[in-house]
Amino acid sequence: MTTRRTFLKGATALGATSLAAPYVHAQEPVTLRYLSTAVNQSPGIAQRAGEELGINIEYIAVTTDDVARRVITQPNSFDLVDTEYFALPNLIPSGNLKGMDASRIDRADQIASVIREGTVDGQQVGTDGTAPFEVLYLDSADGQSFAPEPTDFITLIPTTYNADTLGIRPDLIDGEVSSWSALLDPKFAGKAAILNIPSIGIMDAAMAIEASGGITYGDKGNMTRDEIDFTIDRLIEAKRAGQFRAFWSNFNESVNLMASGEVVIQSMWSPAVTAVRTQGIACKYQPLQEGYRAWASGFGLPRTIDGRKEDAAYEFINWFLSGWAGAHLSRQGYYPAVLETTKEVLEPYEWAYWYEGQPAEQDIMSPSGELLETAGTVRDGGSYADRMGAVACWNAVMDENQYMVRKWNEFIAA
Amino acid sequence: MTDTATSGARATPARARSGRRSLGATAEAFLLALPMWVVFAAFFLLPLAVTVTVSFWEFTQYSIEPAFIFRNYTDLFDGCVEDLPYLCTTLKTYLSTLKFCAAVWLATLVLGFTIAYFLAFHVRTLPVQVTFFLICTIPFWTSIVIRMIAWIPLLGRNGLVNAALQGAGITETPLEWLLYSDFAVILALTHLYTLFMVVPIFNSMMRIDRALIEAAADAGASGWQTLTNVVIPLARPGILIGSIFVVTIVMGDFLTIGIMGGQQIASVGKTIQTQIQYLQFPLAAANAVLLLVAVMLAISALLRMVDIRREL
Numbered sequence: 001m002t003t004r005r006t007f008l009k010g011a012t013a014l015g016a017t018s019l020a021a022p023y024v025h026a027q028e029p030v031t032l033r034y035l036s037t038a039v040n041q042s043p044g045i046a047q048r049a050g051e052e053l054g055i056n057i058e059y060i061a062v063t064t065d066d067v068a069r070r071v072i073t074q075p076n077s078f079d080l081v082d083t084e085y086f087a088l089p090n091l092i093p094s095g096n097l098k099g100m101d102a103s104r105i106d107r108a109d110q111i112a113s114v115i116r117e118g119t120v121d122g123q124q125v126g127t128d129g130t131a132p133f134e135v136l137y138l139d140s141a142d143g144q145s146f147a148p149e150p151t152d153f154i155t156l157i158p159t160t161y162n163a164d165t166l167g168i169r170p171d172l173i174d175g176e177v178s179s180w181s182a183l184l185d186p187k188f189a190g191k192a193a194i195l196n197i198p199s200i201g202i203m204d205a206a207m208a209i210e211a212s213g214g215i216t217y218g219d220k221g222n223m224t225r226d227e228i229d230f231t232i233d234r235l236i237e238a239k240r241a242g243q244f245r246a247f248w249s250n251f252n253e254s255v256n257l258m259a260s261g262e263v264v265i266q267s268m269w270s271p272a273v274t275a276v277r278t279q280g281i282a283c284k285y286q287p288l289q290e291g292y293r294a295w296a297s298g299f300g301l302p303r304t305i306d307g308r309k310e311d312a313a314y315e316f317i318n319w320f321l322s323g324w325a326g327a328h329l330s331r332q333g334y335y336p337a338v339l340e341t342t343k344e345v346l347e348p349y350e351w352a353y354w355y356e357g358q359p360a361e362q363d364i365m366s367p368s369g370e371l372l373e374t375a376g377t378v379r380d381g382g383s384y385a386d387r388m389g390a391v392a393c394w395n396a397v398m399d400e401n402q403y404m405v406r407k408w409n410e411f412i413a414a
Numbered sequence: 415m416t417d418t419a420t421s422g423a424r425a426t427p428a429r430a431r432s433g434r435r436s437l438g439a440t441a442e443a444f445l446l447a448l449p450m451w452v453v454f455a456a457f458f459l460l461p462l463a464v465t466v467t468v469s470f471w472e473f474t475q476y477s478i479e480p481a482f483i484f485r486n487y488t489d490l491f492d493g494c495v496e497d498l499p500y501l502c503t504t505l506k507t508y509l510s511t512l513k514f515c516a517a518v519w520l521a522t523l524v525l526g527f528t529i530a531y532f533l534a535f536h537v538r539t540l541p542v543q544v545t546f547f548l549i550c551t552i553p554f555w556t557s558i559v560i561r562m563i564a565w566i567p568l569l570g571r572n573g574l575v576n577a578a579l580q581g582a583g584i585t586e587t588p589l590e591w592l593l594y595s596d597f598a599v600i601l602a603l604t605h606l607y608t609l610f611m612v613v614p615i616f617n618s619m620m621r622i623d624r625a626l627i628e629a630a631a632d633a634g635a636s637g638w639q640t641l642t643n644v645v646i647p648l649a650r651p652g653i654l655i656g657s658i659f660v661v662t663i664v665m666g667d668f669l670t671i672g673i674m675g676g677q678q679i680a681s682v683g684k685t686i687q688t689q690i691q692y693l694q695f696p697l698a699a700a701n702a703v704l705l706l707v708a709v710m711l712a713i714s715a716l717l718r719m720v721d722i723r724r725e726l
Binding site for chain 1 (some may be wrong): 492503510678
């Protein structure tokens with residue numbers, strides 16, 4: 001409803017902008033405030049986007065949980081959000097994100113099948129938790145519920161995704177590690193760590209507990225209260241027995257714990273393993289028989305975005321999918337949304353190393369030009385199909401989330 | 415209170431002479447106090463009222479709804495009565511926080527008093543005192559992230575302390591409890607907050623008339639007797655103010671406890687943070703109200719020991 005007052009306010013604002021700034025506006029580059037966690041914010045991408053598109057990318061770095069909190073509580077404080085798919089069941093009902101118009105995304109139908117359909121090379125991967133394809137589409141542009149079938153309204157356009165597993169220090173560990181159960185193995189008492197981000201930490205714990213027997217979860221990403229109780233009890237038992245050296249809640253903490261040797265086994269993010277290795281310290285991203293816990297992150301638009309900013313956001317996203325950014329992220333160990341364009345930009349030996357599981361023909365360099373791997377090395381976990389094909393579950397927010405957080409606090413206090 | 419009473423008394427004869435002037439004086443006093451009140455109301459009373467209100471609201475994973483329910487409080491105390499003698503999460507968390515409060519208070523008091531005593535009675539010139547004060551603030555020169563990283567090479571399994579102990583043949587294997595333990599938390603908190611004890615105690619000590627100490631010596635008191643009978647009683651307001659600083663800060667701390675405890679040690683602050691991250695604002699608000707009550711109880715207990723208005 002337009003009252004006289006709001007009309008006046010609007011008119012004044014309109015007057016002010018059209019009077020004061022037409023010339024400035026026409027030339028000034030658009031600035032997009034890009035909200036995400038720090039690990040997703042590569043300075044190289046912002047710089048390149050500035051050069052190629054004339055769009056200023058202004059990064060706002062917060063933690064995983066804070067991204068979701070900002071979307072719900074301060075939807076006007078960003079123009080583009082890069083958030084995880086598992087947050088969507090909380091974000092979409094808030095009505096603060098808009099369904100993105102698939103027709104404005106040049107390569108919408110080229111997005112990797114693991115995100116669109118949950119398949120790799122036609123094979124179904126694990127769907128425990130919040131699998132991206134379950135929350136990829138909305139029923140309408142301003143819909144607040146997910147569509148089971150593909151529609152023209154996309155919730156998030158993937159930026160990066162990957163499969164997480166245990167990271168180990170092979171120089172400080174005797175014998176092989178081949179199962180998630182190693183996380184709770186008394187052999188590593190006082191030298192193991194898990195994440196203190198409840199929704200992710202409990203899934204790692206569930207992988208470990210299921211692997212060591214005693215329980216088979218219906219859905220690790222959506223536990224019942226009994227399953228939560230059982231999991232937390234087992235965690236408390238392990239904590240009392242001195243299994244854990246520390247818990248961590250951000251990227252740098254996990255790198256520090258591993259690099260300093262305080263911890264020799266923990267659930268790790270692929271780029272964190274790379275970060276430890278660039279310090280010259282042996283660290284292995286260890287594939288395990290039970291499979292990986294996967295996650296995927298993507299671009300979403302706030303409901304309030306419009307005009308030049310919205311155009312710029314679509315332009316930036318299309319550029320992001322066009323190859324350069326994908327190659328840049330691949331060199332950090334992430335997987336990008338569109339594989340075809342990434343392959344065009346990567347050198348053939350890089351593609352063979354990062355995606356096909358072949359030994360590196362030449363030294364593998366990071367985007368900043370540091371040596372990552374010497375020639376002859378094979379990527380941990382092998383090819384894209386080996387890694388993404390072996391996904392067991394996805395990061396999730398459970399229906400019993402409130403209860404789970406309460407029990408998690410109990411675990412921390414135990 | 416006393417100030418208002420005396421000014422009131424002074425105002426009465428004035429009013430007898432000229433009503434107008436007294437009105438002006440009252441208005442003037444009111445105006446002078448106004449900025450403080452505005453700031454106090456806007457940045458303390460209002461947020462506090464909001465927090466208390468929200469603590470009775472309902473919430474889902476993505477919304478909070480105005481309501482008047484006690485569920486947030488009953489959730490907080492879930493299992494606290496029926497499960498006794500096993501402690502529920504809330505009691506356990508508060509006990510752990512109180513334990514740190516007591517330990518850090520004692521450590522900062524002993525250290526802070528000693529340092530303040532040295533600064534006040536043994537350092538004679540102002541420039542040297544200022545220099546030493548600056549040295550005391552060194553822990554605040556770096557950010558919490560840097561400090562967190564810096565403790566690992568010192569106290570860690572392969573850190574300097576363990577290397578030295580093993581090198582000297584004192585221990586065989588690395589001491590694990592140096593880092594990510596109660597000890598580490600107390601050490602880090604003491605390292606940080608001793609300054610909050612030093613400053614007020616130093617301030618009190620500087621106001622002690624040196625003649626009193628000479629008189630005590632003349633009367634035949636030993637150094638220890640002078641300390642316990644003259645210096646400590648006169649430094650009491652400083653000790654109390656320092657204690658209030660330390661107790662309130664430690665009660666609400668969650669960063670240091672989290673980082674130095676390897677996030678394995680619960681603190682009220684961390685619980686609130688987790689709840690806020692999961693958008694459980696009403697629950698976090700209820701927790702914050704409880705924390706506020708606990709801190710106020712602690713402070714009122716401290717205030718009972720010293721009449722701070724009289725002492726200042």
